[in-house]
Amino acid sequence: MLSVCIIEGSMVSSNVLSGLKMKKNQTKSQFVAVASIAAELSAVMDVAKEISLAAANAKAIAFRAGEKAKGFQPITDFINELAKDTIELVHAINAHALQLYQLTVDEYRMTEAFNKFELAGVLAKGATYESSLRPALLRAQQKMQECLRQFNSHIAQLLDQLGEVMHPARAARVIAANSRIEASQAGEYLQSLQAVAESVDNAAQVIHDNVQRCRSALSFITLTE
Amino acid sequence: MKMTKIYEGAYQWIMFGRDENKPDNIIDTNQYVVRTANRCLLMEPGGTELFAPMLAAVLHHAPVEEITDLFASHQDPDIISSLGLWDQALPNAKLHAPAIWEGFLRHFGCESIEYVPIPDTGGVIRLDNVELKLIPAHYLHSSGNFHVYDPNAKILMSGDVGAALESPGAPVFVDNFEAHVEKMRYFHQRWMPSNQAKRNWIERVRELDIDIIAPQHGRMFRGDDVRRFLDWFEGLQVGTAV
Ligand SMILES: [Fe+2]
Numbered sequence: 395m396l397s398v399c400i401i402e403g404s405m406v407s408s409n410v411l412s413g414l415k416m417k418k419n420q421t422k423s424q425f426v427a428v429a430s431i432a433a434e435l436s437a438v439m440d441v442a443k444e445i446s447l448a449a450a451n452a453k454a455i456a457f458r459a460g461e462k463a464k465g466f467q468p469i470t471d472f473i474n475e476l477a478k479d480t481i482e483l484v485h486a487i488n489a490h491a492l493q494l495y496q497l498t499v500d501e502y503r504m505t506e507a508f509n510k511f512e513l514a515g516v517l518a519k520g521a522t523y524e525s526s527l528r529p530a531l532l533r534a535q536q537k538m539q540e541c542l543r544q545f546n547s548h549i550a551q552l553l554d555q556l557g558e559v560m561h562p563a564r565a566a567r568v569i570a571a572n573s574r575i576e577a578s579q580a581g582e583y584l585q586s587l588q589a590v591a592e593s594v595d596n597a598a599q600v601i602h603d604n605v606q607r608c609r610s611a612l613s614f615i616t617l618t619e
Numbered sequence: 620m621k622m623t624k625i626y627e628g629a630y631q632w633i634m635f636g637r638d639e640n641k642p643d644n645i646i647d648t649n650q651y652v653v654r655t656a657n658r659c660l661l662m663e664p665g666g667t668e669l670f671a672p673m674l675a676a677v678l679h680h681a682p683v684e685e686i687t688d689l690f691a692s693h694q695d696p697d698i699i700s701s702l703g704l705w706d707q708a709l710p711n712a713k714l715h716a717p718a719i720w721e722g723f724l725r726h727f728g729c730e731s732i733e734y735v736p737i738p739d740t741g742g743v744i745r746l747d748n749v750e751l752k753l754i755p756a757h758y759l760h761s762s763g764n765f766h767v768y769d770p771n772a773k774i775l776m777s778g779d780v781g782a783a784l785e786s787p788g789a790p791v792f793v794d795n796f797e798a799h800v801e802k803m804r805y806f807h808q809r810w811m812p813s814n815q816a817k818r819n820w821i822e823r824v825r826e827l828d829i830d831i832i833a834p835q836h837g838r839m840f841r842g843d844d845v846r847r848f849l850d851w852f853e854g855l856q857v858g859t860a861v
């Protein structure tokens with residue numbers, strides 16, 4: 395917990411200053427982390443769209459295969475649902491990531507302001523109205539801490555949402571395994587249906603890895619007050 | 620930061636500049652303050668780098684809560700890139716700035732401070748009993764640009780008009796006009812785009828009773844140097860880069 399005390403000769407206590415240096419570096423990594431989340435998410439979105447396409451493709455093949463691919467048809471619907479769920483979730487996460495970015499900007503500004511107020515306090519030593527800086531300094535510190543609190547709570551929510559994206563991805567892998575079995579009974583359509591199963595499996599793996607990277611980037615920047 | 624009182628009556632004008640701690644690679648700027656009984660107007664508050672020394676310097680004249688008004692003649696970073704920081708320091712202040720720059724200036728951060736847009740035709744700023752006139756100076760050099768005229772103190776704060784590129788620590792008033800001209804020529808020829816705007820401005824400014832022209836860079840003009848400056852500027856071809 396940071397604390398400000400205004401005593402003669404120095405505007406802020408030294409633990410505030412050391413806390414500030416730590417904060418500065420954290421803000422830098424916050425920008426990088428939030429930006430990398432956006433990049434990973436847009437990749438997840440692309441892959442989810444690929445799955446959706448694969449599902450449509452599989453449905454067409456299964457339709458042509460008729461009786462031979464009967465077991466495959468409901469699976470294609472399921473794959474499509476999963477892709478839709480993933481896309482929806484990623485949309486929600488994107489909106490959240492945007493808020494997180496705004497908070498990072500706010501916090502960066504607050505930290506910057508706090509630093510400059512502190513410097514002004516040093517430079518104003520002996521000025522008639524030196525002490526009138528105190529409310530601004532306290533306000534900046536409170537806002538900084540409020541930003542921090544909000545930032546952390548958003549990170550926690552985002553981590554939960556990212557966990558949810560893992561579910562359809564995991565389900566997709568199970569479905570891919572089922573698809574292979576169904577494909578094996580589809581005669582001359584075996585190869586094309588196996589290819590569908592293969593692409594769903596790969597896509598699910600890619601989503602899983604990307605989301606995992608998002609989560610580790612996020613947990614890295616959870617801030618301490 | 621050097622502070623020079625340039626008017627002292629029922630209120631004061633103070634010029635701030637020649638900050639010794641300014642990084643060498645940013646242009647030196649003059650800031651001006653009008654201090655009345657309960658209020659304080661900060662004109663051309665300056666860039667981010669200047670915020671802390673400027674705030675510290677103002678605290679010699681007014682407490683933070685009495686810094687009620689900011690003025691920006693135009694949108695340049697050397698004029699007002701510190702806005703985001705003032706916005707955190709002065710939650711109840713007003714920024715008087717050209718209406719056409721509002722959407723641009725807000726990029727610096729302006730959430731608490733109230734943006735008071737100055738229409739193209741000009742306006743006034745009232746501080747206690749003092750009334751300051753906002754004189755249009757469009758295209759000198761910015762397309763939306765105002766100067767501040769105080770008819771009582773007879774001071775014209777002229778933004779970039781009258782600016783000179785000076786060596787650090789230069790005196791605050793012009794003492795040898797002929798020698799000073801060379802420090803102004805390139806600045807005016809290169810940064811001022813319009814001879815028509817220049818002529819129009821000179822015509823209107825000649826009507827005003829002025830003791831001091833106070834630019835945002837370089838030195839102030841007083842007494843006969845005011846007229847000398849207007850004559851010199853009138854004869855100068857500007858917008859020479861094309
Ligand atoms: Fe300018």
Ligand SMILES: [Fe+2]
Binds near residue numbers: 695778
């Ligand atoms: Fe300027």
